[in-house]
Amino acid sequence: MSQKIRIKDIAKMAGVSEGTVDRIIHNRGNVSAEATERVKHVLNSINYNPNLIARTLGKSKQYLIATLLPDPQADPYWKQSFDGVHEAIEQLQQFGLSIKTENFFYELNNRNSFVEAVRKNIRTQPDGVLIAPLFYSPSISFFNELASKKTPFVLINTKIPSTNTLAFIGQDLLQSGRLGGQLASFGLSKNQNLIILHIDEDLQNAIHLQEKEIGFREFIARDVNKHQVFSFALRSTDSQQLKIDLETIIRQHNPPSIFVSTSKGFKVAEMIKQFNPTIKIISYDLIPANVECLRNGTLDFIINQNPTKQAKLGMQILANHLLFNRKFQPQYLFPLDVITSENLPTYLFHSGQDSSVIV
Numbered sequence: 396m397s398q399k400i401r402i403k404d405i406a407k408m409a410g411v412s413e414g415t416v417d418r419i420i421h422n423r424g425n426v427s428a429e430a431t432e433r434v435k436h437v438l439n440s441i442n443y444n445p446n447l448i449a450r451t452l453g454k455s456k457q458y459l460i461a462t463l464l465p466d467p468q469a470d471p472y473w474k475q476s477f478d479g480v481h482e483a484i485e486q487l488q489q490f491g492l493s494i495k496t497e498n499f500f501y502e503l504n505n506r507n508s509f510v511e512a513v514r515k516n517i518r519t520q521p522d523g524v525l526i527a528p529l530f531y532s533p534s535i536s537f538f539n540e541l542a543s544k545k546t547p548f549v550l551i552n553t554k555i556p557s558t559n560t561l562a563f564i565g566q567d568l569l570q571s572g573r574l575g576g577q578l579a580s581f582g583l584s585k586n587q588n589l590i591i592l593h594i595d596e597d598l599q600n601a602i603h604l605q606e607k608e609i610g611f612r613e614f615i616a617r618d619v620n621k622h623q624v625f626s627f628a629l630r631s632t633d634s635q636q637l638k639i640d641l642e643t644i645i646r647q648h649n650p651p652s653i654f655v656s657t658s659k660g661f662k663v664a665e666m667i668k669q670f671n672p673t674i675k676i677i678s679y680d681l682i683p684a685n686v687e688c689l690r691n692g693t694l695d696f697i698i699n700q701n702p703t704k705q706a707k708l709g710m711q712i713l714a715n716h717l718l719f720n721r722k723f724q725p726q727y728l729f730p731l732d733v734i735t736s737e738n739l740p741t742y743l744f745h746s747g748q749d750s751s752v753i754v
Contacts, residue, residue, distance in 0.1 A: 402416050402417055402420075405434065405437055405438065408437045409430075409433040409434045409436070409437045410433060411430050411433060411434060415430050415434065416434055419431055419434045419435070420438075440486065456493065457493040457494070457495060458493060458494050458495070458522040458523070458714070458717045458718065459495055459496070459497060459519065459520075459521045459522050459523075460494060460495075460496050460497075460521060460522065460523045460524070460525060460710060460713050460714065460717075461496070461497050461498070461499060461516050461519055461521035461523075461524045461525070462477075462480055462496060462497075462498045462499065462524070462525045462526075462706075463499050463501070463512055463513065463516050463524060463525070463526045463527065463528075463537075464476055464477060464480075464498065464499075464500055464501075464525075464527050464706075465500065465501060465502070465503045465527060465529065466500040466501065466502060466503070467500065469502070469503065470503060470658075471658065471682040471683065471684065472657070472658040472679075472680050472682055472700075472702055473503075473527075473702070474682075475680075475682065475702040475703045476527065476551065476552070476702040476703065476705065476706040477498070477706070478703050478706075479702065479703035479704060479705065479706030479707035479708075479709075479710070480496065480498070480525065480706050480707070480710055482703070482707050483706070483707045483708075483709075483710035483711050483714070484496050484710065487710075487711075487714050493718075494714050494717075494718070496710075497519055497521070499512040499513075499515050499516045500512060503529070503595070503596070504595065504596065504597040506530050506533065506597075506600060509529070509530045509533055510530075510533050513533060513536075513537045516537075517537075517540060520544075521546060522546065522547075522717055523546065523547045523548060523549075523561075523713040523714075523716065523717055524541060524546060524547075524548040524549075524713075525548070525549050525551065525706065525709045525710055525713060526548055526549070526550050526551070527550075527551050527552045527553060528550055528553050528555055529552075529553055529600070529601060529602070529603065530600050531555065531600065531602050534555055535555070535558075538555075538558045538559065538560070541559075542559045547561045547713060547716055547717070548560055548561060548713075549561050549562050549563075549564065549709040549712055549713055550562075550563045550564070550565075550709075551563075551564045551565055551702075551705045551706055551709045552565050552603060552700070552702070552705060553565065553568075553602055553603040554568070554726070555602065560725075561712060561713065561716060561723060562709070562712050562723050562724065562725060562726060562727060563725065563726040563727070564705045564708050564709050564712075564726070564727045564729070565700070565705055565727075565728070565729060566700055566728060566729050566731060567728050567731075568603055568606035568607050568610065569606050569607075569609060569610035569613070570610060570731065571606075571607055571610060571698060571700075571731055572606065572607035572608060572609060572610020572611040572612075572613070572614070573610040573611065573613060573614040574610075574614075574698060574731050574733070575607065575610070575611050575614075575654045575656075575677050575698065576589075576610065576611040576612070576613070576614030576615045576618075576654070577614055578652075578654075578675075578677050578696050578698075578733070579611070579615075579652035579653075579654050579675065579677055580614070580615060580618050580620070580622060580652065583620060583622065583651055583652070584620065585620045585621060586620070586621055586622065586623075587620070587622050587623075587649075587650070587651050588622065588623050588624075588625060588648040588649065588650050589615060589622050589623070589624050589625070589650055589651075589652050589653075589654070590624075590625055590626075590627065590644060590648060590650040590652070590653045590654065591608055591611060591624060591625070591626040591627070591653075591654045591656060592626075592627055592629060592653060592654070592655045592656065592663060593608075593626070593627070593628045593629070593656050593657070594629055594630075594631055594655060594656075594657060594659035594662055594663060595629075595630060595631050595632075595657075595659060595662075596628060596656070596657060598628050604656045604657065607656050608626060608656065611624065611654060612624050625644075625648055625650075627640070627644060629641070629663075631659065631662045631663070637662075637663070637666070638666050641663060641666050641667060641670065642670055645667070645670045645671060645674070650674060651673070651674065651675060652674065652675040652676075652677070653667060653674055653675070653676050653677070654677045655676065655677065655678040655679070656679070657678075657679055657680075658678065658679045658680035658682050658685060659678070660676060660677075660678020660679070660685055660688065660694050660697070661678070661682075661684035661685050661687070661688045661694070663676075664676050664678070664688045664693035664694050665688070665693050667693075668692075668693050675695045675696075676693070676694050676695050676696075677694075677695065677696040677697075677698065678694055678696075678697055678698075679697065679698050679699070679700055680697065680698075680699060680700055680702065681697060681699050681734065681742075681743070685697055686739070686743075689734065689735070689736050689739055690736060690739065692736065695735070696733055696734070696735060697733075697734040697735075698731060698732065698733060698734075699732040699733075699734055699742075700729065701729050701732075704729070705729065708727060
């Protein structure tokens with residue numbers, strides 16, 4: 396390894412002097428609260444421990460973390476997840492930690508593609524695996540294979556119970572669906588129809604979407620206003636057919652609200668508003684196209700799942716487990732952030748997700 400952990404590296408990342416970092420690490424005081432917070436943020440982000448890192452730098456073994464994710468080039472949500480993988484690896488390698496990664500991608504709605512990516516993943520004999528397990532049955536087989544080899548793995552986005560995963564990182568998807576139901580039904584009169592749209596998804600195999608729909612229906616079932624919920628799986632590949640399908644749904648059900656179960660809200664928002672501009676539309680994730688829809692008023696609410704932070708934390712947990720044998724809590728549930736056009740600018744600024752803002 397060509398690099399070592401140095402005080403000067405931490406100081407550069409935190410934007411303070413080396414002396415400031417030294418005083419904070421050794422609790423010597425005489426440091427401003429702002430500088431302390433900045434240095435501690437850097438130390439926490441790499442789980443800095445001088446003794447542990449010193450031991451790690453003496454090791455010759457290089458650890459391989461493999462990923463199993465949907466193709467980031469085909470979906471902007473998974474592009475953000477893959478960005479999180481990159482951020483984590485760059486951060487770990489910057490401090491001389493001996494971690495490398497190999498990535499295996501699969502098509503979102505193609506079970507065979509997932510199975511093939513699993514086979515390739517296993518052949519690399521990784522030391523740890525980061526997995527987005529969107530297909531239930533082949534995921535269980537993969538987990539069993541990893542368990543037999545005593546290979547640690549972390550799940551992101553979709554939680555599958557009864558596994559030996561090191562940790563799950565994501566949101567409570569049932570609660571996420573209930574939140575969608577609350578947003579969709581707020582302020583409505585009795586006996587109105589609510590719509591759930593699954594865009595470009597194989598609902599039969601998509602556990603994460605099934606859980607969201609269950610949560611949505613559970614919330615609406617408790618509503619004294621007795622709304623009905625109708626669910627539709629639509630394809631966006633043929634825009635003209637998509638427009639016809641949406642017009643038919645709106646004409647037949649006259650919904651005051653539509654809940655899009657994924658980050659694909661941008662694909663239908665403008666069409667829906669053209670048919671009826673009063674329809675309230677809820678979707679997921681601050682991908683660029685959805686941000687633009689929120690700004691121009693074609694999307695009303697976004698529930699943000701923080702895919703970049705999910706993947707980054709997953710990689711950090713695997714690295715810390717492999718390098719330092721650290722133990723972690725079984726799940727890290729991210730907050731259900733509701734973003735509107737009013738809080739979008741400050742949210743983007745503080746989360747660093749707006750490419751025009753450097754945080």
